Amino acid sequence: MSRFEIFRKYSRSQILNLCEGGQIVFSRHRERVFEFGEEAFYFGVVISGAYKLTRPSVSGEDVIVHFSTQGDVVAAFIMAQAHSKYPVSAISMGPSQFLKIPKINFQNTWKNDVDLILKIQNLLSSRMLMLQDQKAMSKAPLNQKIAALLISLIENETKVKKIELPLPITRKEIGDNIGATPESIIRVMSEWSKQGIIETNDQQIKILKIDKLFDFIKGNSGND
């Protein structure tokens, strides 16, 4: 448990104290563990696998707001408020586990630990920066957005040069995240497959030439 950044430097007993009343929840593929708009009594820490955080848009479809992988805190917003509803739904991507912690713990024990609060604030800040980065790309062409997404997904998971995405992801999910249709995603990515930049089988994506992706982000269209 102390593997996770957020619990680093805590002893076993301290951790047990922080997590009192919590439980480890196992999810199969595509299980919904929180529901948008529901009264929020728990927050969570992702232990393994991944969860997508989605929000319904005006037109009805779900938009993916964030991909949460190992060590990420989900539903962190709701901790500081007395009554609150989940601002997103959380759905597992592939078999996953997360630690479900009652909100009360925050009021009772977490709140008294300034360092812990600051850590959470840092998590929130970095997620906010990601959202801002994405916002800054709103006018960018599709291939830039896809490249940026793939890179953000491998970066926030591991520092090693592993080039396989740590989660199964469909073209539709990519589209739901960056605001495009699955068809458009396919047109870009199958071209990349032909060029040997990426390799996909089913929903596992491997990046073969990561520097090409960085080129796309810098604005080089790739057709020269």
Place this chain on the structure above:
Amino acid sequence: MSRFEIFRKYSRSQILNLCEGGQIVFSRHRERVFEFGEEAFYFGVVISGAYKLTRPSVSGEDVIVHFSTQGDVVAAFIMAQAHSKYPVSAISMGPSQFLKIPKINFQNTWKNDVDLILKIQNLLSSRMLMLQDQKAMSKAPLNQKIAALLISLIENETKVKKIELPLPITRKEIGDNIGATPESIIRVMSEWSKQGIIETNDQQIKILKIDKLFDFIKGNSGND
């Protein structure tokens, strides 16, 4: 000073303590008070007027990430970190004032006040929710985005039914915020002016029929 949500419930001497070493900065129109990427030693609270928070995009132009009005905390991210750079530039919109507070104060005095930290966390959370809301509109047509922006600008300022935007804003700035060109913004808004939904002179915008705007957000195109 205690008018502002964040300082509510604090006595004069407490506030003076929290703001020690700070100063009130007066800005004319379009003065840049923080610069993206600069080493961050201060954060701020907006006292009057407004500031736009911008970020350069890959292609060079600045994207507006947030409009900060009275009572808003700017550069709140940087408080918890020892060394950090401004994640955005801040530029005044019309004559404005903000309270410039040294980051050290956070380490020294703010940090020991759990309620204050939680208030800031709540501010961060609500800004994050705004970003998520906007992200959920990425596929929406332009008139929905503009309507949503206008409404968010009047809502976060005042609960009264005042229907004038609290800040001078150009079509280009609107475009820089929602990811569109000034020409496109004009085409939508001048149509609205003709229909008597809004009224603009120069950079002051008045909303005459706010329910029409809500209709647009719900997806009613308006041409029926």
Place this chain on the structure above:
DNA sequence: CGCTCGGTTGATGCACATCAAAGGCTGTGG
């Protein structure tokens, strides 16, 4: 065995961007 779901490909359309031009306003420097 029919069902649904993900991936793929092609044809067509449209909402914007882009480009161009012109007028008004503001500030600035000769």
Place this chain on the structure above:
DNA sequence: CCACAGCCTTTGATGTGCATCAACCGAGCG
């Protein structure tokens, strides 16, 4: 005080990236 440059606004003409629609294939699954 005037000329000029730069920004904001507006309008029109043209172009295009991506959505939309439609169809097909293969795989998993009740």
